[in-house]
Amino acid sequence: MKIEDVNALDSDAFISLFGNIVENCSLIAAAIWSSRPFSDVDDIQNQLNKFIDLLPRNGKEGILRNHPDLAGRLAAAGQLTRESTQEQKAAGLDTLTAEEKEKLNKLNTEYKAKFGFPFVICARENKKDAILKGLEHRVQNDLETETLTGVEEVKKICRLRLLDIMENHPGAKL
Numbered sequence: 001m002k003i004e005d006v007n008a009l010d011s012d013a014f015i016s017l018f019g020n021i022v023e024n025c026s027l028i029a030a031a032i033w034s035s036r037p038f039s040d041v042d043d044i045q046n047q048l049n050k051f052i053d054l055l056p057r058n059g060k061e062g063i064l065r066n067h068p069d070l071a072g073r074l075a076a077a078g079q080l081t082r083e084s085t086q087e088q089k090a091a092g093l094d095t096l097t098a099e100e101k102e103k104l105n106k107l108n109t110e111y112k113a114k115f116g117f118p119f120v121i122c123a124r125e126n127k128k129d130a131i132l133k134g135l136e137h138r139v140q141n142d143l144e145t146e147t148l149t150g151v152e153e154v155k156k157i158c159r160l161r162l163l164d165i166m167e168n169h170p171g172a173k174l
């Protein structure tokens, strides 16, 4: 899809296409539509990042709260979004041993009890061992650090989803 095609989308079509590049936060795509015309994909990403960075603390925490646990209840119930399903599978989270799953669930529960939002990491950039190590390390951080770290991981997830759409969506027929 070319950037000209993106710039030609009305708000409904733009939100329909980009609404889940930040998991369950279609508001962000709806908001950055106002920033068109975009010069290129990086410009779209920069507008997303700027919107997220300007949110108050509770807005950032809200984005994190909208992310499903890794190999959590929704994954077990097959109720993850298409994107999350693919991302969690790519990290090998669909082939955890019973012991790994128990450890992940225990750490996820501890993390969420401490911070009030789930542990978020870009699953496509990490395999399950790195995710478990990351969770063990990050659960020891403070709230400020984890809010910012989680948001930076959301931006990585968002970037990969954005590139997928730009590369795979046919866009306007030539």
Ligand SMILES: NC(=O)NC1=NC(=O)NC1=O
Residues within 6 Å of the ligand: 067, 068, 069, 070, 083, 084, 085, 087, 088, 118, 119, 120, 121, 122, 123, 124, 157
């Ligand atoms: N809690 C999470 O980190 N969730 C996720 N990370 C991804 O990359 N995809 C997810 O669903």
